[in-house]
Amino acid sequence: MVSEAQLRANKKWSDKNKDKQRIYRYRSYARKFVRDLATADDLKELRKMIDEKLNSN
Incomplete structure (x- = not known):
């Protein structure tokens, strides 16, 4: 059980x-x-997006 003080701290x-x-x-x-969940096509698309993001920085 979580104390009232901990709940207040978490909310804060x-x-x-x-x-x-x-x-x-x-x-x-x-x-x-x-x-x-990702399919092979999903992973390829994500890899492309990640590579583009890394190369733009």
Whole structure:
């Protein structure tokens, strides 16, 4: 069971870190997709997108 103080602390952190939470959530979705759902064509498309992103920076 989580204490009231911990719940308040969690809410405070969540409220201050919306962008971090979004990044963590999307990263998790991406990993799940690649690991469990993506087809070979999906992976090829993602590889192309990643390569383009890496080369543009």
